Amino acid sequence: DAGVTQSPTHLIKTRGQQVTLRCSPKSGHDTVSWYQQALGQGPQFIFQYYEEEERQRGNFPDRFSGHQFPNYSSELNVNALLLGDSALYLCASSYYDRRNTEAFFGQGTRLTVV
Amino acid sequence: DAKTTQPNSMESNEEEPVHLPCNHSTISGTDYIHWYRQLPSQGPEYVIHGLTSNVNNRMASLAIAEDRKSSTLILHRATLRDAAVYYCILSLEYGNKLVFGAGTILRVKS
Numbered sequence: 001d002a003g004v005t006q007s008p009t010h011l012i013k014t015r016g017q018q019v020t021l022r023c024s025p026k027s028g029h030d031t032v033s034w035y036q037q038a039l040g041q042g043p044q045f046i047f048q049y050y051e052e053e054e055r056q057r058g059n060f061p062d063r064f065s066g067h068q069f070p071n072y073s074s075e076l077n078v079n080a081l082l083l084g085d086s087a088l089y090l091c092a093s094s095y096y097d098r099r100n101t102e103a104f105f106g107q108g109t110r111l112t113v114v
Numbered sequence: 115d116a117k118t119t120q121p122n123s124m125e126s127n128e129e130e131p132v133h134l135p136c137n138h139s140t141i142s143g144t145d146y147i148h149w150y151r152q153l154p155s156q157g158p159e160y161v162i163h164g165l166t167s168n169v170n171n172r173m174a175s176l177a178i179a180e181d182r183k184s185s186t187l188i189l190h191r192a193t194l195r196d197a198a199v200y201y202c203i204l205s206l207e208y209g210n211k212l213v214f215g216a217g218t219i220l221r222v223k224s
Binding site: 004033035041042043044045048056090092102103104105106107108 | 148156157158159160163199201211212213214215216217
Protein backbone atom coordinates (compact mmCIF):
# COMPACT_ATOMS: atom_id res chain seq x y z
CA ASP A 1 0.00 0.00 0.00
CA ALA A 2 1.55 3.30 -1.11
CA GLY A 3 -0.30 5.31 1.51
CA VAL A 4 -1.30 8.86 0.64
CA THR A 5 0.54 10.25 -2.35
CA GLN A 6 0.69 13.88 -3.38
CA SER A 7 1.99 15.52 -6.51
CA PRO A 8 3.97 17.49 -7.28
CA THR A 9 6.35 17.62 -4.31
CA HIS A 10 7.51 21.15 -5.05
CA LEU A 11 6.07 23.93 -7.16
CA ILE A 12 6.99 27.53 -7.91
CA LYS A 13 4.31 29.85 -9.27
CA THR A 14 4.03 33.54 -10.00
CA ARG A 15 1.61 35.81 -8.18
CA GLY A 16 -1.77 35.85 -9.94
CA GLN A 17 -1.38 32.42 -11.50
CA GLN A 18 -3.48 29.36 -10.78
CA VAL A 19 -2.28 26.04 -9.37
CA THR A 20 -3.64 22.51 -9.08
CA LEU A 21 -2.38 20.04 -6.51
CA ARG A 22 -3.24 16.35 -6.56
CA CYS A 23 -3.79 13.69 -3.92
CA SER A 24 -4.38 9.95 -4.02
CA PRO A 25 -5.78 8.59 -0.76
CA LYS A 26 -4.72 5.47 1.07
CA SER A 27 -6.35 2.38 -0.38
CA GLY A 28 -9.87 1.92 1.01
CA HIS A 29 -10.26 5.47 2.33
CA ASP A 30 -13.20 7.48 1.01
CA THR A 31 -12.53 10.93 2.46
CA VAL A 32 -9.87 13.46 1.55
CA SER A 33 -9.05 16.56 3.58
CA TRP A 34 -6.71 19.36 2.61
CA TYR A 35 -4.58 21.43 4.97
CA GLN A 36 -2.33 24.46 4.56
CA GLN A 37 0.76 24.69 6.74
CA ALA A 38 2.69 27.95 6.84
CA LEU A 39 6.27 27.86 8.04
CA GLY A 40 6.48 27.37 11.80
CA GLN A 41 2.74 26.85 12.27
CA GLY A 42 0.40 23.91 12.63
CA PRO A 43 -1.65 22.74 9.64
CA GLN A 44 -4.87 24.68 8.99
CA PHE A 45 -7.94 22.84 7.67
CA ILE A 46 -9.02 24.01 4.20
CA PHE A 47 -11.84 21.63 3.27
CA GLN A 48 -12.90 18.02 3.12
CA TYR A 49 -14.40 15.91 0.35
CA TYR A 50 -16.57 12.82 0.62
CA GLU A 51 -18.74 11.27 -2.08
CA GLU A 52 -17.42 13.89 -4.51
CA GLU A 53 -18.90 16.73 -2.47
CA GLU A 54 -17.33 19.33 -0.21
CA ARG A 55 -18.54 18.39 3.26
CA GLN A 56 -16.74 20.84 5.53
CA ARG A 57 -14.79 23.99 4.92
CA GLY A 58 -12.36 25.97 6.99
CA ASN A 59 -11.83 29.73 6.94
CA PHE A 60 -10.38 30.00 3.45
CA PRO A 61 -11.53 32.26 0.59
CA ASP A 62 -13.32 31.03 -2.51
CA ARG A 63 -10.01 31.18 -4.41
CA PHE A 64 -9.46 27.77 -2.84
CA SER A 65 -11.57 25.10 -4.47
CA GLY A 66 -11.43 21.37 -4.84
CA HIS A 67 -12.74 18.29 -6.46
CA GLN A 68 -13.02 14.63 -5.66
CA PHE A 69 -13.16 11.98 -8.34
CA PRO A 70 -15.06 8.66 -8.34
CA ASN A 71 -11.85 6.84 -7.43
CA TYR A 72 -11.64 9.07 -4.29
CA SER A 73 -8.59 10.98 -5.48
CA SER A 74 -8.77 14.72 -5.10
CA GLU A 75 -7.49 18.01 -6.43
CA LEU A 76 -6.94 21.34 -4.71
CA ASN A 77 -7.12 24.42 -6.93
CA VAL A 78 -5.97 27.87 -5.92
CA ASN A 79 -6.73 30.82 -8.18
CA ALA A 80 -5.17 34.28 -8.27
CA LEU A 81 -2.20 33.22 -6.17
CA LEU A 82 -0.92 35.58 -3.50
CA LEU A 83 2.50 35.63 -1.92
CA GLY A 84 0.79 34.55 1.32
CA ASP A 85 -0.34 31.32 -0.29
CA SER A 86 3.23 30.06 -0.08
CA ALA A 87 3.04 27.06 2.22
CA LEU A 88 3.15 23.31 2.54
CA TYR A 89 -0.15 21.82 1.37
CA LEU A 90 -1.03 18.54 3.00
CA CYS A 91 -3.59 15.97 2.00
CA ALA A 92 -5.04 13.52 4.51
CA SER A 93 -7.30 10.53 3.91
CA SER A 94 -9.60 8.67 6.25
CA TYR A 95 -12.93 6.89 6.52
CA TYR A 96 -15.83 9.33 6.68
CA ASP A 97 -18.05 7.43 9.07
CA ARG A 98 -15.39 6.47 11.62
CA ARG A 99 -14.36 9.21 14.03
CA ASN A 100 -12.19 6.93 16.09
CA THR A 101 -9.65 6.00 13.45
CA GLU A 102 -6.59 7.82 12.30
CA ALA A 103 -6.08 10.07 9.33
CA PHE A 104 -3.12 9.36 7.07
CA PHE A 105 -1.18 12.29 5.67
CA GLY A 106 0.87 12.63 2.54
CA GLN A 107 4.31 14.22 2.45
CA GLY A 108 2.84 17.44 1.14
CA THR A 109 3.37 19.81 -1.77
CA ARG A 110 5.63 22.77 -1.09
CA LEU A 111 4.18 25.75 -2.99
CA THR A 112 6.26 28.88 -3.41
CA VAL A 113 4.61 31.97 -4.88
CA VAL A 114 7.01 34.60 -6.21
CA ASP B 115 -13.98 23.96 17.52
CA ALA B 116 -12.81 22.99 20.99
CA LYS B 117 -9.35 24.29 21.88
CA THR B 118 -6.31 22.57 23.30
CA THR B 119 -3.36 24.12 25.13
CA GLN B 120 0.13 22.65 25.02
CA PRO B 121 3.56 23.88 26.14
CA ASN B 122 5.57 25.41 23.30
CA SER B 123 8.54 23.12 23.79
CA MET B 124 9.96 20.37 25.95
CA GLU B 125 13.31 18.66 26.20
CA SER B 126 14.13 15.08 27.13
CA ASN B 127 17.15 12.86 27.42
CA GLU B 128 17.45 9.83 25.22
CA GLU B 129 16.19 6.57 26.74
CA GLU B 130 14.13 8.42 29.36
CA PRO B 131 10.32 8.68 29.52
CA VAL B 132 8.61 11.81 28.25
CA HIS B 133 5.27 13.17 29.42
CA LEU B 134 3.66 15.65 27.04
CA PRO B 135 0.70 17.45 28.62
CA CYS B 136 -2.40 18.86 26.96
CA ASN B 137 -5.25 20.88 28.46
CA HIS B 138 -8.71 20.79 26.86
CA SER B 139 -11.03 22.29 29.43
CA THR B 140 -13.88 22.88 26.93
CA ILE B 141 -13.98 19.29 25.72
CA SER B 142 -17.45 17.89 25.11
CA GLY B 143 -18.63 14.41 25.98
CA THR B 144 -18.27 13.12 22.44
CA ASP B 145 -14.87 14.63 21.56
CA TYR B 146 -12.10 12.16 20.95
CA ILE B 147 -8.56 13.13 21.97
CA HIS B 148 -6.05 12.54 19.21
CA TRP B 149 -2.29 12.94 19.15
CA TYR B 150 -0.30 13.39 15.98
CA ARG B 151 3.36 14.17 15.51
CA GLN B 152 5.22 15.78 12.67
CA LEU B 153 8.83 14.98 12.00
CA PRO B 154 10.91 17.53 10.07
CA SER B 155 10.01 17.73 6.39
CA GLN B 156 7.20 15.18 6.71
CA GLY B 157 3.42 15.18 6.97
CA PRO B 158 1.80 14.60 10.37
CA GLU B 159 1.73 11.03 11.64
CA TYR B 160 -0.94 9.50 13.86
CA VAL B 161 0.27 8.53 17.32
CA ILE B 162 -2.71 7.56 19.45
CA HIS B 163 -6.28 8.52 20.34
CA GLY B 164 -8.80 7.91 23.11
CA LEU B 165 -12.17 8.90 24.51
CA THR B 166 -12.28 8.19 28.23
CA SER B 167 -10.01 5.33 29.17
CA ASN B 168 -6.23 5.27 29.09
CA VAL B 169 -4.87 3.81 25.87
CA ASN B 170 -1.67 2.02 24.92
CA ASN B 171 -0.17 1.15 21.57
CA ARG B 172 3.27 0.29 20.27
CA MET B 173 4.23 3.95 19.94
CA ALA B 174 2.96 5.52 23.15
CA SER B 175 0.43 5.65 25.97
CA LEU B 176 -2.36 8.16 26.46
CA ALA B 177 -3.44 9.01 29.97
CA ILE B 178 -6.78 10.83 30.17
CA ALA B 179 -7.86 12.67 33.30
CA GLU B 180 -11.05 11.50 34.94
CA ASP B 181 -12.84 14.78 34.09
CA ARG B 182 -11.34 14.64 30.56
CA LYS B 183 -10.17 18.24 30.80
CA SER B 184 -6.55 17.20 30.31
CA SER B 185 -4.50 14.36 28.91
CA THR B 186 -0.87 13.29 28.75
CA LEU B 187 0.99 11.56 25.96
CA ILE B 188 3.67 9.27 27.34
CA LEU B 189 6.65 8.12 25.33
CA HIS B 190 8.16 5.40 27.45
CA ARG B 191 11.74 5.64 26.17
CA ALA B 192 12.52 8.65 24.03
CA THR B 193 14.84 8.18 21.09
CA LEU B 194 16.39 10.74 18.78
CA ARG B 195 13.80 9.72 16.18
CA ASP B 196 11.04 10.95 18.50
CA ALA B 197 12.19 14.55 18.10
CA ALA B 198 9.18 16.18 16.44
CA VAL B 199 6.26 18.56 16.92
CA TYR B 200 3.50 16.83 18.87
CA TYR B 201 -0.10 17.97 18.37
CA CYS B 202 -2.99 17.31 20.73
CA ILE B 203 -6.29 17.54 18.83
CA LEU B 204 -9.96 17.13 19.66
CA SER B 205 -11.93 15.41 16.93
CA LEU B 206 -15.70 15.67 16.84
CA GLU B 207 -16.74 15.75 13.26
CA TYR B 208 -17.21 12.69 11.13
CA GLY B 209 -14.52 12.35 8.52
CA ASN B 210 -11.82 13.20 11.04
CA LYS B 211 -11.57 16.95 10.53
CA LEU B 212 -8.54 17.87 12.60
CA VAL B 213 -8.03 21.31 14.13
CA PHE B 214 -4.31 21.69 14.85
CA GLY B 215 -2.85 24.12 17.35
CA ALA B 216 0.79 25.13 17.52
CA GLY B 217 1.85 21.86 19.16
CA THR B 218 4.80 21.06 21.41
CA ILE B 219 8.30 20.90 19.97
CA LEU B 220 10.02 17.93 21.59
CA ARG B 221 13.81 17.96 21.60
CA VAL B 222 15.65 14.77 22.56
CA LYS B 223 19.24 14.98 23.76
CA SER B 224 21.71 12.15 23.37
